[in-house]
Amino acid sequence: MRDLFFVGYLVLLLFIAFKRPFLFTLIYAYVDIVAPQRLSYFMLNSVPVSLIVFALAFLGYLLADNKQDSRFSMRQAVMILLLAYCGYTTIQAEVPDAALEKWDWIWKALVFAIFLPLTLKTKLRLEALALFMVLCAGTLIITGGIKTLVSGGGYGVLVLLVDNNAGLYEGSIMSTVAICIIPLILWLAHYGTIFPPDWRVKLFAYALIFSALLIPIGTEARTGLVCIGVLAVLQLRFVRYRLLYAAAAAAIGLMSIPLLPQSFTDRMSTIENYDSDQSASTRIAVWRWTLEYVKTHPFGGGFEVYRINKLTYKLSKVDTEQYEEWGIDPDDVDARVIEDEARAFHSSYFEMLGEQGYPGLIMWLFIHIGGLWRMEVLRRKYAKSKKESEQWVAPLAIALQHGHVIYLVGALFVGIAYQPFVYMLVALQIGLDTYIGRRSAEAKQLPIAKKLPQQGTPARPHKPFAN
16 A cells, blocks of 8 residues: 555656656655655565656756756866766775675766756756755654654664665764754745745744754764754854853753653763774774775775775773673773774765775865855855845855755764765755856846847846746
């Protein structure tokens, strides 16, 4: 029955999209984020849904879309270079079979991120993509929030829509994404036009934000707690009464502690005492191994190169309960030596460095830091604009910038260098940047066009800024 529902829903969306081909692009975002093929028992999981929908989106753009307003940016060019470089390192990979398996989904994420900004030619399309990203992620966030309220969740215990540990269904990744889209939710609640802001839209938005804040609690992901802290600090940039805001945030945080599950507070305490936590100590050991590896392999070892690592490190404090089970007095043991191998990077920065070397890391940083800079340029340019048709620009730039900062901080501790959702966020930034740039250029040319004599084909009329 569930399979029939998913198939029927997807077919209905595709049927509607044949009338409005841009909708194929949004359907691809839905398929990539929610992954209905993972939720299906047999009808969708045997069909290459993602590839089919992307082909429809690309053909729809080629055959039915006006390419005159499409623009290509420097960051898209760098993504093409990164795609080509990743293809090269995959051929030269230390672990060929595993590298090919990872390449199979990464090239799709990069190609879609390169293609997507070409379709984002109006404010309505920008908003539609932002709305789809929020609602699709909200499908998982709402489920996780409800389960957290009911059961309290737990590390590796909270199941979202399906018991799967890949993509957004993994706890730390979902926690990072849930927090980084909060600024985008707020923008839609105040400046959206598809669902005009009223009390119902704002109530849903605030409820979704509450659910998003519950995800790090339900998953017990330490990365999520760090991202919440970053979000709180970023909000200080634009609040009028900063001391009052900081005091209120601190008070809410302190009052919420007694309501949190004991397992959550115990796990969060390991952030400070990282040297007694095997997971945290393993990450540091892997990062050290990566720095040593690129000394002799500056161009990286290809995808999944971490599988060749061998680690030896010490925990300065023992696991008391474990030693008691072994009949050993913990006080007699100062430290224990851990030997491990094939441990993942657990950091996007070291993931890029180890797999793609210094060239790949530089290109990756250019893509992301370039986005932060361009959003800051737009924010400063339109922050004081008095035109009603431009009031939404600076707030959207801020929302995309803040969400991106949260991702980059979360990426310090999670291997999400190629996460498709984040590349959609990057594409949304590029789309906003190129759209505003084109509209500004047209606005400057309009007075000149009015002075020229009307000969031959009339000049293209100037469209309103909003849509």
